[in-house]
Amino acid sequence: MQSEPLVLILASRRRVLTGSSRSLSRAYANGELVRVRAGVYCSKPAWLAVKAWKRYSATVAAVAAMEPAAGFCYLTALRLWRLPCPGVPDHVHMITSSPHKAGKLPSTTRAAKDPKTGFTGLEDVRGYGVARHHWEANIVQVRGFAVTSLVQTVMDCLVRLELPEAVAIADNVLGRRRIEGESLTRVDLEQASAGLASAAKRRRILEVLSLADEAAESVGESRSRALIHVLGYPPPVPQHSFYDHEGFIARTDFFWPEYGVVGEFDGDAKYLDDELLGGRSTREAILAEKKREDRLRALGYTVVRWDWKAVTDPEVLRRKLEGAGLSRRKSPPRGPLPLA
Template sequence: MDSVPPLLLAGQMRALTGSSRGLSRAYTKGDLVRVRAGVYYSKPAWLALKAWERYAATVAAVAASDPAAGFCYLTALRVWRLPTPGVPDHIHMVTRSPHKAGRIASTTQAAKNPKTGLTGLETVRGYGTFRHHWEADIVQAGGYAVTSLVQTVMDSVVRLELPEAVAVADTVLGSRRKEGAGLTRLDLQQASASLASAAKRRRVLEVLALADQAAESVGESRSRALIHILGFPAPVLQRSFNDSEGFIARTDFFWPEYGVIGEFDGDAKYLDDELLGDRSTREAILAEKKREDRLRALGYTVVRWDWKAVTDPGILRRKLEGAGLRRENPRRVD
């Protein structure tokens, strides 16, 4: 889960000073946001947070206000540092009571400015809770009580769209997973066998059939699933190429029968300092162009796409067809 500045807890302040009235006064003055009952945050800092940081702060606030909270589904995915399809609308939790299941709107509040009548949160996204009534194997991870890794993956894979589900499976199976434990195919196969729904069991097996630990990014995983949905032949992943000068590159996708190389271009390749190393963005772009020129000189067609294409099937379809690939058994998604 993303790290955030510490929350201000009324209970903690009472234990230290005997009173939490200072927090109440600061809230009334408009200096604080009340994220949950008894849990506050600096208002200027709250407004400056990015969406994922604000979500993480809300999860922390829910945990602070309800020590018995057990997180699941998309929230647990984030705690386990697995990919999610954007920032969720809710904090997902489990409940043993069917009467407590369902959605509750965000309770994050700020005092109104007496002159304008505005709180300052009007354009800031808040996060409610979604309680799920299902059996849960709760463990400790990332400082929170969450569903176990295997249950989190099962709960998510059977509910997410196929490209998103494949991205989760690729990441949790991948040998390159750097943060937290991973799972094996056998782990997921055994877990799927215990699912009560035949449709859910089929879904897990479909995702596992597409999952490939060789995928190196969420964008690659989603691309590969969408390639399958669109009916294009399955590509070879991470193929290395050489010419007379030596090693050229290890490419994302390769269709040897068509002589086509596919590359997913995520923004991080040109903007992330860790990936750039000692190079500037301009130098990275130039190196990528030279790399592509050498691949084309070998007689291959190179086609590139970005995040927009993996969220719009029509764009990816047109790019791949333009490169010469033919669809074999498409689904009706484009």
């Protein structure tokens, strides 16, 4: 069950309703409110109680409230389009028509210091600055926000993010499972990439599309597939179905038939999300997974599992795959491997 969004209080609206916004200033000074942006406040206890994504979304809304003409782009637009974002961004990303205004500004989220302790309560809570980008933009409206179009948002991110993050976005926006909002086709992205001036960016888009799989069922699965490629292991067969004398066993995330290895990405949601559990308890889900794995092993297959730590740390995934008996077909690229 999702929590309610943070409620923002606008000083301008308070003045219209009551003739004065001094009560907000007093509440801020008393430690009751957080000033998210100049002229925009929020309950301090509520601000501290929610997770980082909620605070980021509230900061985006605060920026939009104070700059109605603002157009959001890059990672902020990615979030507004409800596509997988690689962690909470450090900045709210916006388009500017002036090259002189491009650049980054630090967070302006503030809280008053407690006179007894000298602390604000925000010392360990990240604030979000503003990053303004000067590039051509096609702005559309999405859920009340002005953002770059879906195809531009996807292109802007695919050419700037690490490969596992880019593939996760492509899988989602191309996938049949996308249920929230508009989707794209491979042709859409190929045509958009053809218009890029940079040959390196065009090659990057084609590399992402070569790895994309519309049937991917999770971000972790998408990132795993891209990282397997980056590490130099042979491409697995995705979503392969297995049977034994009892009938259907499972459709697995990855399968390397030449090695007899089955790979599975295990996200926490598989054991904690009520919808994915389908009425079973976590204990029942774990037991069912064990029985399924036993049946696969009885057929002679090696089963290797990994979680989020492996898709954010290439060395962890490498050890798991090599431990299962896989061999690299090519050397990994020089330099640091893609990280989250």
